[in-house]
Amino acid sequence: MSNDIALQAIDLVKHFSTGSSGVLGRATNIVQAVDGVSFTLPRGKTLGIVGESGCGKSTLARLVTRLIEPSSGSVVLDGVDITNLSGKALREMRRKLQIIFQDPYSSLNPRHSIGQIIGDPMRIQGIVTRPNEKAEVQDLMQRVGLNPEHYNRYPHEFSGGQRQRIGIARALSLQPSVIVADEPVSALDVSIQAQILNLLENLQKDLGLSYVFIAHDLSVVRHIADQVAVMYLGKIVEVGAAVTVYSNPAHPYTKALLSAVPVANPSMRGLGRRIRLVGDVPSPIDPPSGCRFRTRCWKATDLCAAVEPPLQADGAGRVVACHFPEETPVTIGQSPV
Amino acid sequence: MSNEVVLSVKNLSVVFHTPDGDVAAVSDVSFDLRSGETLGIVGESGSGKSVTASSIMRLNNSVTASTSGSILISGVDVLTADEIEVRRVRGSEVAMIFQDPLSALNPYYTVGKQIAEAYLVHHPHVSKSEARAVTLEMLKKVGIPNPEKRIDEFPHQFSGGMRQRIVIAIALINNPKVLIADEPTTALDVTVQAQILDLMKELQAEFNMAIVLITHDLGVIAEAAKDVLVMYGGRVVERSTVEALFSEPTHPYAWGLLGAVNSLSSSGRGALATIAGSPPSLIALPSGCSFNPRCAYASDVCRTEVPLLRSIGLQGSVTACHLPDVEILSIGHGVASR
Incomplete structure (x- = not known):
């Protein structure tokens, strides 16, 4: 049973303190970046995490890969609690859980050749030995669509899309079981985005990888994800099968988010399908009481301010944190995004 | 057609001279734009869409870039006009908004001061209190809540969407005929992007201005543009x-x-x-x-x-x-x- 679960987050919390240290009696501000997030990633599947800037999705990526330490909660990888690992056990865990970053420019060391960037982690983890390192690296380069003859080149000699392929090859070099991809295509041009998404899907099929795929672009997530979690101000407000969430969103925020995506079809212009959210996302330093979305929600009542809605199943296969979930499916000619 | 042509670009070519060789960023681009209409320019990075935009404002360095062709705005060719004339045109006839609203604003000055400055440059005989009144009016138009208080705040106190509204206020304070918007919503979240696109549409109707909308997002083009240029390789x-x-x-x-x-x-x-x-x-x-x-x-x-x-x-x-x-x-x- 637990063997079918690749990665699990249990009630993860990350609070950052800002401002003065409080030594002089001044109160510090606590940014509640991630506040009680749980999810389960089945093996070989893709969990998409969407939300606007500041919703905590990148913090969540860093928490599950243990690049930062959670304030509380735990992360379970392949049935092992990795929250408190250190030393050798931590290094072994890092082999199985790799991350791909958004910016293909700043995530590669400009002074290292491609051979070093992909080969070093393999040697350090003891996956290859010096004599066959080059052959292994070139094999990986081929696999991600890079020319193996470019083994000795440096990052600046590659385009954005090729650099992202290098980042993917580096993540794959350790034969991980789970890859966390934090906005892996948002810095790329549309035509290149499609190439990278196809590559990620093919690799998943061939190697049985599980992905946590974080993005703000709803159509990208719709394409690649099996399950989708929608985050708002540090919490998951809705989670479910991608098909369900996109065609029949339960949370008002999900519905508003989907309706805001521009449709690449001029004949649908001005059909009034857009829900116009007023204002901005509140500060995570002082989030609203009760439901965090209530300050921008057109359905909010006194109940929403007083009682925080729990994330629970609604009977229609949707898991949502809302006192008044949406009933009607969104009816949009083609498809919303 | 009652709408007059406010921007006419003919055979625009821009070549940058770099140590690695000449970069033909824009080659032989021509288009006309009428008041009240939106022209979308779509293309990938390096397709020449932003250089086309900066040429209209004559922002390219004349030492490192050779520009040829003509760009007529209200009868003035901004490529050949003298600097004084170009300064008059910039801001009052044609204004520009950028992708990143944070780096487009000066962090040391209040937003009110930055908006009023743009107004005072083109209205030198106006008093400061009058300029402030005009600024306040503009802040209301671009949908800044509580403008009386926020006029004296600094850029870092605003969210990304609100900052883009400030940048739009600066651009529109002199009622320009043409607004160049270079990826105006790319740095924003989708819900905020929708707000800004709606705002641009409302203001376009009110001021009857022409918009050049540069974007890589075909969805944004489909929602906002009337005509489209697709650019590739300059x-x-x-x-x-x-x-x-x-x-x-x-x-x-x-x-x-x-x-x-x-x-x-x-x-x-x-x-x-x-x-x-x-x-x-x-x-x-x-x-x-x-x-x-x-x-x-x-x-x-x-x-x-x-x-x-x-x-x-x-x-x-x-x-x-x-x-x-x-x-x-x-x-x-x-x-x-x-």
């Missing part, structure tokens, strides 16, 4: 109405772009349509049509001759492709209906 490869671009695209590059977007928006999980390869280096553009190395339909003539823009179809589209009309129209229909 050239216009297709010019059409927004309806024609989506119902009858006429250039293989446009087919690739639409194919990628359409396959992404369909609910299927199959492989996405892609354009093979990557955009060309502007230092060493391929001979002939610069799209030919990535084009599935390229033949020998594409590798030797640059295709000229020609009209095609019944929707007034113009395309730069060597393929015969019949073939273009049938493939274009196929791509659009996929």
Whole structure:
């Protein structure tokens, strides 16, 4: 049973303190970046995490890969609690859980050749030995669509899309079981985005990888994800099968988010399908009481301010944190995004 | 047509001189824009869309860049006019908003001061209190809540969407005829993007201004533009109405772009349509049509001759492709209906 679960987050919390240290009696501000997030990633599947800037999705990526330490909660990888690992056990865990970053420019060391960037982690983890390192690296380069003859080149000699392929090859070099991809295509041009998404899907099929795929672009997530979690101000407000969430969103925020995506079809212009959210996302330093979305929600009542809605199943296969979930499916000619 | 032409670009070419060689950033771009209309310019990074925009404001360095052609704004050719004349045109006739609203604002001055400054430059005899009143009015128009208080706040105290509203306020304070918007919503979240696009539409109707909307997002084009230029490798490869671009695209590059977007928006999980390869280096553009190395339909003539823009179809589209009309129209229909 637990063997079918690749990665699990249990009630993860990350609070950052800002401002003065409080030594002089001044109160510090606590940014509640991630506040009680749980999810389960089945093996070989893709969990998409969407939300606007500041919703905590990148913090969540860093928490599950243990690049930062959670304030509380735990992360379970392949049935092992990795929250408190250190030393050798931590290094072994890092082999199985790799991350791909958004910016293909700043995530590669400009002074290292491609051979070093992909080969070093393999040697350090003891996956290859010096004599066959080059052959292994070139094999990986081929696999991600890079020319193996470019083994000795440096990052600046590659385009954005090729650099992202290098980042993917580096993540794959350790034969991980789970890859966390934090906005892996948002810095790329549309035509290149499609190439990278196809590559990620093919690799998943061939190697049985599980992905946590974080993005703000709803159509990208719709394409690649099996399950989708929608985050708002540090919490998951809705989670479910991608098909369900996109065609029949339960949370008002999900519905508003989907309706805001521009449709690449001029004949649908001005059909009034857009829900116009007023204002901005509140500060995570002082989030609203009760439901965090209530300050921008057109359905909010006194109940929403007083009682925080729990994330629970609604009977229609949707898991949502809302006192008044949406009933009607969104009816949009083609498809919303 | 009651709307007058407010911006007329003819045969614009821009070459940057770099240590690695000359970069042909923009080649032979022409278009007209009428008041109250929105022209979308779409293309990938390095397609020349931003350089076209900065040329209209004459922001290119005259030492490192050679610019030829003409850009007429209200009868003034900004490429040949003297600096005093260009300063008058900049701001009052044509204004620009940028992708990143944080770096477009000065962190040391209150937003009120920055908006009023733009007004005072073009209205030197106005008192400061009058300028402040105009600024306050503008803040209300761009939808800043509680403007009386926020006029004295600094850029870091605003969110990304609110900052973009401030930048729009600065751009529109002198009631320009043309607004150049270079990726105005790319740095913003989708819900905020929707707010800003709506705001631009409202203000366009109110001021009857023309907008040049530069973006890589075909969804934004579909929502906001009337006509579209598709750019590739520094050239216009297709010019059409927004309806024609989506119902009858006429250039293989446009087919690739639409194919990628359409396959992404369909609910299927199959492989996405892609354009093979990557955009060309502007230092060493391929001979002939610069799209030919990535084009599935390229033949020998594409590798030797640059295709000229020609009209095609019944929707007034113009395309730069060597393929015969019949073939273009049938493939274009196929791509659009996929």
